[in-house]
Amino acid sequence: MKIPERYLDPTVEIREVKRTDGKTILVATKCGLYPDGKGGQLGDRGKLNGATILRIFENGEETIVEVEGIVEPGVYKTEPDLSRRMDIAQQHTGQHILSAAFVHLAEIETVSFHMGEEYFTIDVDVPYIEPSVLKEVEDLANKVVQRDLVVEEILTTAEQVGNYNLRKPLSEKINGPVRLIKIGDFDVSACGGFHTDTTGQVGMIKIIGTEKVKGELTRVYAVSGLRALRYFQKYTDVLKELSKQLTASVDELLIRVRKLQEQARERGLLLSKLSEEYAQVLALKLRDESQEKLLYLEGYTEVGNFLVRYVDLNGRLLVFYDGSKYMFASKSYDVRLLVESLKQTYGGKGGGKADLANYQPDRPVRQEVFVELFNNLYQHVQEV
């Protein structure tokens, strides 16, 4: 692994130990562990004198190490988690290769880079990338991996950097020593993170998604190394399960899902048609058999929606309950009065227009309540 010189010796010198909120905070004057977020990279984890390292961050000249466990001030040789270092190296090197592939193939430049625990992202300077271009870039990046090129670490200075063909010019603010990462004849970039010794150790680079960000940039999500394998394992598991549940081979899954969507749409239409017909029948029955001014009905929401259309609501108020919320409709009584009155006693939310409103109570409302409320609220109302 290509590890910057200052992190080769993982010795930590602790000047002070503080305990806050059940955490042990170590103030280190010298720290051979890589801090979180530095250069967009993940920080080291591992053990420090038996204590588990939780977080590492730079604070001016000193480094703060948060651990779980008891540690006294002193000098300690820590044990950084090497498989994590390798994972970080795979993501970093993978990112250099991917960013370089975007330049080689499509002159798309990387503006920024971020490494997360699940994937890494690069923001590139175009608002959209054709899927075919993404595929070509991914292919080229993986060919570079398969060429197993040597990854070199070159220590130079800002003054001498002009001797190298850097993918991205060095910021003018930087002076003094500069660390370059050279990947065969494919890429040279200034970088202070962990990298693999060869491109072959990156294993694989997989783009897993894109998203438009900040108006004019595209964020490319990708994984390398063992993370790429984990990604495929997860997706194959999901596909296998889907294929089992839908009794279709993976190749037939898309056709099967489209068929199911079509069926669901057809059934939805049929359900709507049946609900409408049922509402029409109910409305006829109510017209012929009931003289009540207040109609109380329970049933499916779909039926309720149609009932409002078909029941003669002149001189009547319809209360329809679908098991969770109420619908009130009338052409003669302002149903908002009913909603407001119910809210005062039963809480919940609701509202609407004078002739149609919805209401969802916090507590159950007994059916008799509507009769009482109707008589109280609308006794002086003249029927239209």
Ligand SMILES: [Zn+2]
């Ligand atoms: Zn790097």
